[in-house]
Amino acid sequence: MPAYNSTFFSEEAESGRIVGNFAILPIRTKFRGPSYPTNSDYDIIDEVLDLFRPNSFFRNFEIKSNSDRTLIYGILYVSSCLNKLNKRITRGEAVRILNNFALEDFSVPGDPNFPLNAVFNGPQNRNDYDLLRGYIQQFRQELGDRLITILYKNDAPQPDKFWLAFSKRRFMNKSL
Template sequence: MPAYHSTFLSDPASNERLVGNFSLLPLKTKFRGPAYPSDSDYDIIDEVLDLFRANSFFKNFEIKGPADRVLIYGILFVSDCLSKISPSTSASEATKILTNLSLENFAIPGDGNFPLNSLYQPPRDRSEHDLLKGYLTQFRQELSARLIQRIYVESQSTPSKYWLAFTRRRFMNKSL
């Protein structure tokens, strides 16, 4: 059974804004950043959250386009977020933890300590580097906020055991 790929691969508008081979897809977000606002109800962050649990079982993933690279990055970030949350963490504590995680200094493609440099092309110049850094910051903030909404849907005091069961899974045997 093959892994699930991004539905935004067939969208010609999604491939217009590229930094290296990373697609800057539109987002439905309340956070400031360089991402274009999404017109649809379903964006790449919804797709990352929908496909995370299914794709986390796969050790191999064939990249079919720039949108798949965004999906890979998102799945690995969700995995990092889940590893920071314990079964006794409340929603307010999780919000603080994941907000700090999404805003902390992180590596982007092309940096020496980025673990997936073999899959991503580096930005061409400083302006592309800043654009990608801003996009990924906005992407991480929105993804962590929506992840908290999904994890704490039943109770604000304890996270869903069905999400925390995936803390030990490593998609593609990688982590950010």
């Protein structure tokens, strides 16, 4: 059975915003960044969160479009976020940890220390690099915010243990 791919290849073709081979897809967000806002109820962040658990069981992933690369980055970022949290952490502490993690210095495709340079192409010029860095930062902030909402459903005092159990899984045997 193959891994689940992204369904946003049509939006990728419509927007035409691709840096290297990383698709810059619209996000429903409250954070500032280069992403176009979307009126859709379902965006790439929702897809990452929906496909994180089923895809985390796969060691191989067939890339069919550039939006799949955005999905891969999102899944690996969620895995890193879950590794930062532990079972006895409150919602406020989790928000602080994930906000700091989203804003800390990170590598982008094309940087020498980026773990998936075999899958991603780097930006061609400085403007593309800045666009990609801004988009990834906005993507990380929104993904962390929505992950907190899922982990602390119904004002739970501790994160959902069924989500934290996936922190041990390694999608594609990689991590950010």
